[in-house]
Amino acid sequence: MKKLINISLSEIKLNDLTKLKSETLIIGSYETKKINDITNIFDKKSKGVLKKLISREELSGSLGNILYLPNLEGTASEKVYFVGCGKKDKEINEQEFLSFSQKVSDAALQSKAKNVHIFIPSISVKNRSEEWNYKILARTLESNCYKYFFKGKKNQPKNNLTKVTLLKENEKKGLGAINKAMKVGHITGVGMNTSRDLANTPANICTPSYLASSAKKLSKSFPVIKTKVLGEKEMKKIGMDCLLSVGNGSAQESKFIIMEYYGAAKTKKPNIIVGKGITFDTGGISIKPSPAMDEMKYDMTGSASVMGTMRAIAEIKPKSNIIAVIAAAENMPSSTATKPGDVVKTLSGQTVEVLNTDAEGRLVLCDALTYVERFNPASVIDIATLTGACVVALGHEATGLLSNDQKLADNILNSGYASCDRAWQLPLWDCYQDALNSKYADIANIGGRAGTITAACFLSRFTKKYNWAHLDIAGTAYGGKVGKKSSGRPVPLLTEYLLSQK
Numbered sequence: 001m002k003k004l005i006n007i008s009l010s011e012i013k014l015n016d017l018t019k020l021k022s023e024t025l026i027i028g029s030y031e032t033k034k035i036n037d038i039t040n041i042f043d044k045k046s047k048g049v050l051k052k053l054i055s056r057e058e059l060s061g062s063l064g065n066i067l068y069l070p071n072l073e074g075t076a077s078e079k080v081y082f083v084g085c086g087k088k089d090k091e092i093n094e095q096e097f098l099s100f101s102q103k104v105s106d107a108a109l110q111s112k113a114k115n116v117h118i119f120i121p122s123i124s125v126k127n128r129s130e131e132w133n134y135k136i137l138a139r140t141l142e143s144n145c146y147k148y149f150f151k152g153k154k155n156q157p158k159n160n161l162t163k164v165t166l167l168k169e170n171e172k173k174g175l176g177a178i179n180k181a182m183k184v185g186h187i188t189g190v191g192m193n194t195s196r197d198l199a200n201t202p203a204n205i206c207t208p209s210y211l212a213s214s215a216k217k218l219s220k221s222f223p224v225i226k227t228k229v230l231g232e233k234e235m236k237k238i239g240m241d242c243l244l245s246v247g248n249g250s251a252q253e254s255k256f257i258i259m260e261y262y263g264a265a266k267t268k269k270p271n272i273i274v275g276k277g278i279t280f281d282t283g284g285i286s287i288k289p290s291p292a293m294d295e296m297k298y299d300m301t302g303s304a305s306v307m308g309t310m311r312a313i314a315e316i317k318p319k320s321n322i323i324a325v326i327a328a329a330e331n332m333p334s335s336t337a338t339k340p341g342d343v344v345k346t347l348s349g350q351t352v353e354v355l356n357t358d359a360e361g362r363l364v365l366c367d368a369l370t371y372v373e374r375f376n377p378a379s380v381i382d383i384a385t386l387t388g389a390c391v392v393a394l395g396h397e398a399t400g401l402l403s404n405d406q407k408l409a410d411n412i413l414n415s416g417y418a419s420c421d422r423a424w425q426l427p428l429w430d431c432y433q434d435a436l437n438s439k440y441a442d443i444a445n446i447g448g449r450a451g452t453i454t455a456a457c458f459l460s461r462f463t464k465k466y467n468w469a470h471l472d473i474a475g476t477a478y479g480g481k482v483g484k485k486s487s488g489r490p491v492p493l494l495t496e497y498l499l500s501q502k
């Protein structure tokens with residue numbers, strides 16, 4: 001996915017704001033009952049228009065308040081939007097800043113301009129830096145431009161916005177750090193959009209082969225990423241029978257996708273991300289009920305987020321090694337489908353009794369998790385829409401996190417906090433493991449009451465050789481306040497985590 005907009009940063013003297021010739025100029029102003037430094041500049045040039053607007057309480061400066069002024073006298077820009085920044089020197093929280101960024105981004109789009117300039121005075125957000133503000137604003141600007149409509153070319157909504165210039169008052173300290181944060185935020189937005197585009201694509205188009213060709217396309221645009229794809233024949237040859245058992249009932253060929261990025265010496269241990277890529281989950285023979293079954297097209301969001309993150313990594317080019325793998329299959333019922341009670345062999349050699357064919361995510365992931373042992377990883381994180389139970393436990397706000405290493409878990413929790421894409425940890429205690437005992441195989445694929453935890457217990461049987469964490473994104477991938485569309489999560493968390501690993 002290409003960048004939808006261009007974002008750059010530039011310095012300006014306050015007094016020059018009225019002289020700037022922009023299609024749309026968005027100006028942040030603090031809450032005040034009187035004219036202040038910034039409004040004064042526009043007031044003077046317009047011979048008192050702003051004073052009047054303030055006295056009529058139309059321009060309040062309260063956080064997120066928007067006032068649109070076309071043809072403001074004395075200002076060279078065509079359209080001017082004033083956006084309230086709240087009380088000067090009053091700390092706001094991150095949630096407030098997120099919705100502020102959203103309002104600014106909406107105004108930029110709604111103005112229908114191609115070129116937009118944005119000047120926001122400094123806003124202090126509790127426990128966050130100024131760099132963070134720019135990171136979030138840039139990310140929101142880009143991700144807000146994304147629209148997915150599958151209605152043919154004619155009905156595509158038009159996005160005029162192509163260029164945003166963020167303006168900052170001249171300061172001695174320079175813009176280096178802010179510029180860097182802004183770029184990371186922007187690319188994270190591009191990564192989110194890449195992920196959303198794949199996840200939103202209907203399952204008759206977004207098949208395992210489609211995921212594979214999307215990965216190949218990405219590495220064609222960004223040769224720093226090398227992509228390899230294994231088909232069913234190759235997987236069979238190395239013994240990934242468990243992954244293959246999930247696609248047995250489908251006419252679509254299962255695929256295993258490996259994307260490698262080397263930003264450091266090859267001897268340096270890589271950080272690995274592993275995505276669940278069930279392009280449609282009917283439940284298989286243990287078929288799901290019909291209502292809302294269409295949502296199971298999002299069951300490949302783990303793999304979409306892995307791809308979106310690699311899109312971001314490809315451009316940021318950190319000095320570390322990162323490998324992404326995707327286990328892609330379609331879970332369908334048919335005469336060739338795996339049946340409840342079937343026993344399959346995993347790549348690790350352990351056997352699995354498939355008591356429920358709807359617990360398929362863990363069956364594709366376990367072979368992927370064994371496969372990545374060969375890379376001698378520094379850490380492995382799998383990302384999966386794994387259990388409905390996770391939505392019950394954490395809703396659509398937090399991603400479920402389970403790990404066999406507390407340091408890794410803490411790093412991920414911190415990255416979730418830093419990127420406002422939060423995860424919450426659940427226990428992975430040994431006492432939950434017994435639920436997976438099987439009479440006919442080494443392990444059963446379901447068991448017990450704590451669905452999210454026992455699913456992670458299943459995976460933990462295949463991750464003993466390295467530091468591993470599991471992200472259950474069943475609730476955060478789509479739905480909730482976002483509605484029935486892909487959220488782009490957890491691309492911000494993953495990007496933040498990978499960039500924090502030196």
Ligand code: BES
Nearest residue numbers: 356358359360385386387388389446474
């Ligand atoms: N893809 C589903 C989990 C899911 C449910 C994701 C709702 C998003 C929203 C997964 O493959 C599944 O079916 N899990 C079962 C496991 C059960 C059979 C142990 C579930 O959660 O019901």
Ligand code: MN
Nearest residue numbers: 281358359360
């Ligand atoms: Mn399922």
Ligand code: ZN
Nearest residue numbers: 278281299361
């Ligand atoms: Zn599933």
